[in-house]
Amino acid sequence: MEFKRIKDIIAIVTTDPDTVGGGGVPIFYAADASERERIALYLSRILDAMVHDLENGTYFLTHH
Secondary structure (H helix, E strand, O other), X not given: OXXXXXXXXXXXXXXXXXXXXXXXXXXXXXXXXXXXXXXXXXXXXXHOXXXXXXXXXXXXXXXX
């Protein structure tokens, strides 16, 4: 069976809960920037995903 990856956002990692909400994807809240970076790195390895920085304290993960 072959799986096709789609280019959807699969997770969000942020330090600021006010910048994101809803949308139907998992949102991970980090206490500070270093924790945000660590969570995004671990998730990218686990999910085989790319991390993109929105430069407002929020990263999102997606497949390419």
